[in-house]
Amino acid sequence: MIRLLVVDDSPLMRRLLKEVFAREGDFDLSFARDGAEALELIPAVKPHVVTLDVAMPRMDGLACLDLIMLRHPCPVVMVSALTEDGAEATLAALDRGAVDVIPKPGGAVSLGMDDLGPALVAKVRAAAGVRMRGTLRLAERVRLRAGGAASPAPATRPPRADAKPPAAPRLAEKAAGGLVLIGCSTGGPPALDAVLSRLPADLPWAAVVAQHMPASFTGALARRLDGLCDVGVVEAGPPTPIVAGRVYIGRGDADVVVVRRPAGLAVMAVPSSAEHRWHPSVDRLVDSALAHLPADRLIGVLMTGMGVDGAAAMGRLRAAGGTTIAEAEETAVVWGMPGQLVRQGGASFVEPLDAIAARILGELP
Structure with a gap:
């Protein structure tokens, strides 16, 4: 059985996700209403995979992901709204250790879930087989175990110090050789x-x-x-x-x-x-x-x-x-x-x- 913790503040989304995974027959499901509740449940549930909503009250998905990766590293699949802000937050989540993303259905959510359900199940099954890298945010985990404060990961990785300046218009583009x-x-x-x-x-x-x-x-x-x-x-x-x-x-x-x-x-x-x-x-x-x-x-x-x-x-x-x-x-x-x-x-x-x-x-x- 794949132990799956679903974290979403929407009762409707939790119900729909329960229906999707319960039909499969090989998922042991647990649910949390926000990031804070998820962090309380993880030590007992020991999930193989967490699906994590991005926008939630009390503790949002990015803050929760940070602490999961530092305290209880495990594969996380982000469930993100199809918006520009949602896209930026999702990329930040992938930088912080999430392994994949699935779009949250818009409009008639129940109809959208019919389309997204198979892809979501496939992504979660794949995530269950992911081996978390032992070096993932290792320095922060060591500081946390030693009693120090863990620095939250940046929302986006800063550009390199030698990053290219804004591109100037090219006088003549060169065709690629291959x-x-x-x-x-x-x-x-x-x-x-x-x-x-x-x-x-x-x-x-x-x-x-x-x-x-x-x-x-x-x-x-x-x-x-x-x-x-x-x-x-x-x-x-x-x-x-x-x-x-x-x-x-x-x-x-x-x-x-x-x-x-x-x-x-x-x-x-x-x-x-x-x-x-x-x-x-x-x-x-x-x-x-x-x-x-x-x-x-x-x-x-x-x-x-x-x-x-x-x-x-x-x-x-x-x-x-x-x-x-x-x-x-x-x-x-x-x-x-x-x-x-x-x-x-x-x-x-x-x-x-x-x-x-x-x-x-x-x-x-």
């Missing part, structure tokens, strides 16, 4: 931070990212990464020419594809394909790039995430002569997607997270 295609899901935003922040501003290729995420969150993710990285990071929407030294984040709840326009290659968001379960689809992104570029001008990177999205297409990429990199099991929050690539023999290299950027740069012509 593409780095990155796919990730659960645990992806911190992994993207670790990889993209190590890429130089003069990167001769561009990168396109398919990160499984709701549409309201990917724009905030792109803006945050743009402030942390030397490469420029933007969300892919309408057809945009692909230029060197730029990273394009696929818009959530859609797919991101490479297309050929009269002026050259472009990247764009397109309606999600029913053939693929998760969106933006990594498989669809890689296949679209293979349709327009030779395999030796493509590098595929598959990082943390549940399921198998990306493994089949990246296997085809390697078979055609391209390079593929899978994140190593020891650093992946969930070794589903990269693990499948490795098991099927589709990975040219298997690298821990902190070595992926160097491997990308080393494989550029």
